[in-house]
Amino acid sequence: MHKDESMRRTVYKERESQSRQREAWPTLARLEFRPKAAQTKTCALKMFSNKRLPPRDIVSHEREGLQERLAKRCPKEDLLLLDFWVSPFCMRVKIALAEKGLNYESKEEDLFGGKSELLLKSNPVYQKVPVLLHNGKPLNESAIIVGYIDEKWPSPPLLPACAYGRSQARFWADYIDKKLFDATCTVWRSTGEAVEVAKKDFIEVLKVLEEALGEKKFFGGKTFGFVDIVAIPMASWFYASEKFGNFTVEAECPKLSAWIKRSMQRESVAKALPDPEKVYDFVVMFRKMQGIE
Structure with missing residues (x-):
């Protein structure tokens, strides 16, 4: 024992x-x-x-x-954005990069004095901004660039998780590209009685988007996402259309106006969008260049 x-x-x-x-x-x-x-x-x-x-x-x-x-x-990423300060399409890319927390270099293009060789080489088909060069490889067209950023750096996601949600987001992004920018610019490009027609068309586009937004906080639901990034830069141009069309977006589309204010509270958006009055000054200058009185 x-x-x-x-x-x-x-x-x-x-x-x-x-x-x-x-x-x-x-x-x-x-x-x-x-x-x-x-x-x-x-x-x-x-x-x-x-x-x-x-x-x-x-x-x-x-x-x-x-x-x-x-x-x-995770090697260091080399990101260069060929930019133009007033372009809403360039703003999309800047917001997407900021939402992903990515550092990048921005090169301002002189679209009126002469486009750079880098721009002409990087986008030989359209020769326009934005162009995002990722490790020297050029990406063109803002919606495509935002989609690339979301796919390359998936967190936080900009598109919905389900296939149907992603298809709906791309549908509305396409609608915004085809309808909203032209409708916005047609108001301040018009003169005389044509202004009222352009204003009516513009407001109709806004109401379609307002209906799509519904009671949601953002277009994708509770979180700021792909459609918001595609749409919100155009809000910096609304003031110019309001001035020339003698109306306000807030009075015509209050829910959409509330969405704009919510989006503007995000740091990524606030830093990317210029002062609407500066955009208005640019529009006045551009109208004179085009001989619009």
Whole structure:
């Protein structure tokens, strides 16, 4: 009996010692040597037991290894935006980049004095902004660029998770591209009785969008997303249309106006959109250049 009791105590002490060792070095063993779990954990424990590193050194060593692996997986992105400050299409790209938390360089184009060789080379078909160069590869057309950004950097997502939701978002983005910009600009490009016709058409487009928005906070629901990014830059041009058309969007479409104010509270939008009065000054200047009185 005495011999058995002595053996039990010896086994208990050995197990207790092994348990303390496992508690001392489990984190790094799991993190650094996960592929070959059983065999490699033992090697890791022996390696660090021989070195007698205190736990804080293990944590530091562990973080350095993690940072090195993340750097290899996520190389630094080279993003260059060929921009024009008043273009609502360029604003879309800037908002999308900001929503993803991406750093980029912006190069302002002189669209009236002469387009750069880089722009002509990067977009030889349309020769217009925006162009986003990702690691030297050019991307054209704002809605396509926003979609690329969302696909390349999926978090946080801009498009809905389900296929139907994504198709609906793309439908409304296409509607905005085909209807909203032209309707907005036609108001301030018109003169005489044509202004009233243009104003009526513009308001009809806004009401269609207001109906699509419904009671939702944003077009995609509770979260700011793809359709909001495509639509909100045009709001910076509404003031010019209001001035020349003698009306207000708020009076005609109060729900849409409330959506504009909500969207403007986002930092990404507030930083990307210029002052509407500066856009109005640009429109006045552009009308003179086009001989519109």
